[in-house]
Amino acid sequence: DFFWFNPSRLPSPAEWVNVRRIRVKDAVDPLWWMSKSAYPKANNRRVLEKYSDSMIQLIQNGYKAKLRPSGWDISTKFQKDNGGAIPPNLLQIANTESNSWYLRECARSGVRPHPARYPSRIPKFFIEFLTDPGDVVLDPFAGSNVTGEAAEATQRHWIAVELRVDYLIGSKFRFIRPHPVLAVPAG
Incomplete structure (x- = not known):
């Protein structure tokens, strides 16, 4: 969960x-994350977080291996640098988007933006955790297609399913952006 x-x-x-x-x-x-397999190719090494300062110190300075009062056996294996900390199952991500390209283009075009957008860091986390570059990501409730945008940003293919045509019309703004070389200001 x-x-x-x-x-x-x-x-x-x-x-x-x-x-x-x-x-x-x-x-x-x-x-929810779903898979057609009981053993999906999830790999928490693909979503490691920065170590805490205390963990960095433990790796650098060592730790006296012993049984903790909680019952955990903190052995010398805890001193190994595994490239980062395994994230918890609680993702703390603020939803504060207010001036994105998607919203600006919806406003400019008179398209009502999807009212319940989530931050792209959510699908990005699961896409990186559960798939490899080149894999296909399915979003059966695409809305404004944040998942498709995150899939492209992480070199995955995507399939979006959405019943509301107005949401699909707005979702195109996630993929149509001026090329930086071609978008030279006039004057």
Whole structure:
């Protein structure tokens, strides 16, 4: 199981959080990842995070191997540098997009942007965790196609399925951008 913690989420549901004040804001959503195989080619080495300062010190300075009060046996194997820390199953990613190319082009073209976009770091994490470059990524609920954009950015192919034509019309802005060499300002 994976979960997404959005620290910038607005307080909701408003009636219970802001009016009656008997709940705290909902800021965590479940994330589903599905595979047609019981043993997908997931590899957490592809999504390692930076080590904490204390882990860097442990790798550099060593640690007295011993059984911890928690029952964990912290052996000398913990001193090995594996290239980074294995991430937790809680992804803390703020959803603060407000001035992206996609939104600017939707506004310029009079296209209503998808109302429930998620940050591209979410599909990027799962794409890197679960696939290799050149693989195909399927998003059966594409919306504005954030997943397709993340797939292209990580050299994967993608298939998007979306029932709403208006969302698909706006999604093209994720893939149509001026080439930096050709987009020379006039004057």
